[in-house]
Amino acid sequence: MTGMSRCPAHTERAQTSLPALGIALVLLTVVTGLGVSMADAAIAGAERTPDERRVAAAIADRLVSADGPLAARSNVLNRSRVDDFDQSALERSAPPATEYAVSVEVADTEIASSGAVHSGTQITRLVVVEARESRTLTPDLTTTDTVTLPRRSAQATVTIDPPAGTTIWTVRANDRVVLHNRSGLDGSYEVPLIPYETTELRFQRAGSIQPGNVTVSYDAPRSTKESLVVTVDA
Structure with a gap:
């Protein structure tokens, strides 16, 4: 009697565990499927990333x-x-850029793109962005014969309008003679400069010069440090 009384309980537990086993199998299948999908995505990403990085x-x-x-x-x-x-x-x-979606940014602003970039791989380069603005000096040559221009100026325009009785016949840029006329310089002249050095213009003259008789115009550089970012989305 005792042995027979245990059989229904055993059967009941076995029947109860069948649904749990089914749920476990379903969960295992779902987890396995997700794992395979994630692995496939990781492999695809790993294959794509080196190519994107190389191009970027x-x-x-x-x-x-x-x-x-x-x-x-x-x-x-x-x-x-x-x-x-x-x-x-x-x-x-x-x-x-004709084969890949490419975006180029400077200072966090997109300046050009080819195709729609949604994610992709980024490469960053630190750069200096240089702008040039025109400046004009009116040197006071009553007490000196020189005027100094900053570095990175590649060219200057020197305008000479001497008063009566005054002659300016030579202009030197550091040790170089850039303008010369023994009978006198009068007018506007383009003067090439060496952009990697500070330039001192020296005026060789006879007679007095007032402010405004000589003006010097040049392009002054203005530089900022920025980031250039290239994104490639294959």
Whole structure:
């Protein structure tokens, strides 16, 4: 009697565990499916990322190179070229941009893109963005014969309007003679400068000069440090 009384309880427990087993199998199937999907996505991402990184790095290096479409010199971008850069210029200077979705940003502002970039791989380069603004000096040459221009100015316009009885016949830029006329200089002259050095213009003259008889105009550089970011979404 005792042995027979245990059988119904055993059968009941077995029947109760069947639904739990079914739920466990369903959960196992779901978890396995998710795991496989995540693994496939990880493999696909791993395969895509090196290609994106290679392309993004190549485009970034091209844009900051000394002969690149944006550069004034290596890692220094010309502000005017940055402002004029667009999709056509991007695809022309970086052919991979015709095959991939590429975005180029400078100072957190997109300047050009080819295709829609949703995520992708980013490559960042630190650059200097250089703008130029025109400045004019009216040196007081009553007590000195020189005026100093800052570095990175490649050219100056010197305008000479001497008063009666005064002759300016030579202008030197540091040790170089850049203007000379023994009978006298009178008018506006373009003077090439060496942008990597401070330039001292020296006026060789006879007679007195008043403020306004000589003016010097030049392009002054204004530089800011920024980031150039290239994103490639394959």
